[in-house]
Amino acid sequence: MTPPVTIPLRPGATPSGPGRDGRDVRWEAHRTKRRRQLVEAALKAIRKHGAGVGMDEIAASAGTSKTVLYRHLGDRAGLYRAVVTAVDERILEEFTAAEAVVGERDTVERIAAMVRAYLSMVEKDPEIYRFVMTRPLETTQGEDDHPDPVHQITDRIAGRLTQALREHLVATGREDAAVLAPVWGTGIVGLVQSAAEHWLSSRRTEDSPLTPDAVTDAVVSLIRPALTEGRR
Template sequence: MTAHGDGRDRRWVQHRAQRRRELVEAALRAIRAHGPSVGMEDISAEAGTSKTVVYRHFGDRTGLYAAVVESVDQRILDSLGAALVGADPDDATALVAAMVDAYLVLVEKDPEIYRFVVTRPLVDGTVDSDPVARITDRIGIQVTQAMESYLIRHGQDASSAETWGHGLVGFVRAAADHWLTSDRPRPRSAVVADVTTLFAPAFTGMGGTAYTPTRNNDED
């Protein structure tokens, strides 16, 4: 194939990738507008195209769902990464509080997106690889790495980091699910305090501090 042909192929691949991103963003807007029970008609209307075009890019409803979950996945990881950068790296309790709050912020600001991800309304039958499980696993890896780094810096045995990291993510996800389905009866800062206070005793002997909740400016 000529260099000219290669260039056309690259532009076509880039165009398709950009179009997929645009369709995912349209799907997110439709979910916010219509809730987790959003239909393909709603999504295609928001995108200003037909369902046939959407299927052409994603294969089927499950393919679109997986693409939306992948986008949400990256947003969560980016948010957690930013939270870790802003937290005191030598205070494990502060690290946990920052991560829990970052996760709940996304749930609070985009509740319909979160419901869509966990209820899987577009999934037809079963999927070979559960995209929600992949999110949980990737977040668990990120939290594990933060805990491992902390333990190593403090001269502690880091073998527990994986258990703590993945366990914490599972706990927070369950707490977030309940918080959302019960219509968020308590403020976010109180839920962060609940989770952090539960885990704080494990860290107090390693430089962690007791957690004192603060009210966030963007919290209702």
């Protein structure tokens, strides 16, 4: 059974400050809770109906009306951003857990653990992955007040990879190559995304599709030489 995506409180976190009474705080807490419930219902609807799920189906999953959805999440683009935020938090939680198991002994294995965690999530929730990657046109403009949600996810993942790569290069006496860490981190994200999309497509047509471990091994086999070069 697919583990539930944890809905972060950050997007609707209760603000604090002077001039706010108890009723304001309670109302904000209610809105945060209701928003979380609606996003959870949206995730269930996406799993059931696929990435092309409609607002009517999401409202039915939540046991409410589209009017309530719009009130708490805005339009479809607002719903999309809320779902992406939840998925973003889940990915980073999975990365942290995967890294904790491996530890900091082997950077290649740390990266492999993150890649494997990402692909495992794609395998468990393919429709949610498709929903996130097939974003509404309204969310692709990259406005200052609403930056591209997918870019926010990939930037955070690339940041985690970049940190691991930079630490590895410095620790192995390759400080001069540490400047390449952001390039490699971003490149790995693109590689894994492309591999994941190809993998999902092939799973529909192949009798014996590759496992997340097999795809991870294929990706890491391209990365390992660059990271172990200084040890030879």
